[in-house]
Amino acid sequence: MKIIFKSPKGIPDILPSEQKYWDFVKKIVETRSMAFGFEKLELPIFEDAKLYQKGTGLSSDIVQKEMYEVRRLGAENEEDEKDVKFALRPEFTPGVCRSYVEHGMFTRPQPVKLLSIGPLFRHDKPQKGRFRQFNQFNMEVIGNSDPLTDALLILLVWQIYADLGLKNEVVLKINNTGCKKCQPKIRKNIIAALENSRTRLCVDCQNKIYTNPLRVLDCKNESCQKIVANLPHIIDIICPDCKKHFMEVLEYLDELKVPYDLNPFLVRGFDYYTSTTFEICDKKDPTKKATLGGGGRYDNLIALYGGNDTPAIGFAGGFERIIDRIKEIEVKVPETSKTDIFIIQIGKQAKKIALNLIADLTEKHYHVSCAVGKDTLSSQLKVANKVRAKLAIIIGQRELLDKTVIIKDMRDTTQETVEMTELEGVLNDKLQREE
Numbered sequence: 001m002k003i004i005f006k007s008p009k010g011i012p013d014i015l016p017s018e019q020k021y022w023d024f025v026k027k028i029v030e031t032r033s034m035a036f037g038f039e040k041l042e043l044p045i046f047e048d049a050k051l052y053q054k055g056t057g058l059s060s061d062i063v064q065k066e067m068y069e070v071r072r073l074g075a076e077n078e079e080d081e082k083d084v085k086f087a088l089r090p091e092f093t094p095g096v097c098r099s100y101v102e103h104g105m106f107t108r109p110q111p112v113k114l115l116s117i118g119p120l121f122r123h124d125k126p127q128k129g130r131f132r133q134f135n136q137f138n139m140e141v142i143g144n145s146d147p148l149t150d151a152l153l154i155l156l157v158w159q160i161y162a163d164l165g166l167k168n169e170v171v172l173k174i175n176n177t178g179c180k181k182c183q184p185k186i187r188k189n190i191i192a193a194l195e196n197s198r199t200r201l202c203v204d205c206q207n208k209i210y211t212n213p214l215r216v217l218d219c220k221n222e223s224c225q226k227i228v229a230n231l232p233h234i235i236d237i238i239c240p241d242c243k244k245h246f247m248e249v250l251e252y253l254d255e256l257k258v259p260y261d262l263n264p265f266l267v268r269g270f271d272y273y274t275s276t277t278f279e280i281c282d283k284k285d286p287t288k289k290a291t292l293g294g295g296g297r298y299d300n301l302i303a304l305y306g307g308n309d310t311p312a313i314g315f316a317g318g319f320e321r322i323i324d325r326i327k328e329i330e331v332k333v334p335e336t337s338k339t340d341i342f343i344i345q346i347g348k349q350a351k352k353i354a355l356n357l358i359a360d361l362t363e364k365h366y367h368v369s370c371a372v373g374k375d376t377l378s379s380q381l382k383v384a385n386k387v388r389a390k391l392a393i394i395i396g397q398r399e400l401l402d403k404t405v406i407i408k409d410m411r412d413t414t415q416e417t418v419e420m421t422e423l424e425g426v427l428n429d430k431l432q433r434e435e
Helices: 016-035 049-055 062-065 093-100 147-165 182-195 203-208 212-217 222-228 240-253 317-327 348-363 377-386 398-401 420-431
Strands: 046-048 086-088 113-119 133-142 170-178 272-282 292-295 310-318 342-345 368-370 391-395 404-407 415-419
Touching: 016 133, 016 147, 016 317, 046 049, 046 093, 049 062, 049 093, 049 147, 093 133, 133 147, 133 317, 147 170, 147 240, 147 272, 147 292, 170 240, 182 212, 182 415, 203 212, 212 222, 212 342, 240 272, 240 398, 272 310, 272 377, 292 317, 310 317, 317 404, 342 348, 342 377, 348 368, 348 391, 377 391, 391 415, 391 420, 398 404, 404 420, 415 420
Parallel strands: 342 368, 342 391
Antiparallel strands: 046 086, 113 133, 133 310, 170 272, 272 292, 292 310, 391 404, 404 415
């Protein structure tokens, strides 16, 4: 029986035709973040599962339901494989904090600004914009508690989404979820308000009332959201210091002309969030819950991993959801796979000349292509058009005898015969011409 392999459920291939969108988003993220002084940090694909249990939270959906364990096949009974359980990373922030502490980044000038880009893994029901392997860009600012830091990170995020062509398609929602001093009071108030409506909550939320009541505010269940709408506003419960911090953040955003919507029920899905919390949401989503990214402060997390008390704030944006939205509104994305020069050969001897020419031009960093297996001029020109080549170099029998080539400009269909000794200069002149 013939076996037909397919990609795992919820883990799609990213095909060559899609790469231009990924390159587009990545270039904008890197350009903007580097302008703000961010440095790249590459993290392992899997780490000690306790890293996420401790930071993301034992009661979070990610830790309880969504993490993938990593182990070597056939190692179930080996003692050395039982000492540490590894998990595919479900998010970036715990790994960034671990790296910050492990490599002594606290000795560097603060704040430290770190950018990470790559795949994450969560077991979830695959659907539009939600996959089991997905990709994010992640920005962390560690080592500063000033409200201006919050505002500047949000400004950077807003500029990125504007550059992506989504400025009029998204809304920035913001809230403050309190610090470790006022969060016990917030929990107590939320629990008291939820108790009378407990039986009307979904099963998951009923289980979270006493273990993690703020997660109820993040539930997407319609009946739960109706109950949440009548809960006390977190902003009315937070301590004076948190209120002062939040008001300064909003004042800075007003000064920067970054638009925002206050959402008194906005929380994030991880236990470590404190104080400023924000999301980038799709305006066109009828449920108003589709997020293209989110972040906030986590001032207690570094200490949880053995570091000193260190304030920090971060943001993560989802490539797949951003790309889906870009496609929907037909943002013009530049083609990234380009061929400057297409070599066309006619005849066996011409193939040898073409082979040497390809080697020479690629050595000089020209983008060169050819149609292997195509022999006629017309068939090779068709391929040159498909790959959007700027110029075609045609080598036939006459050109072999004369030691010349024909350069055909694929942009305006003009062509000229050029001596081989003059080829490079002519190519440079033509390629420098603006399209």
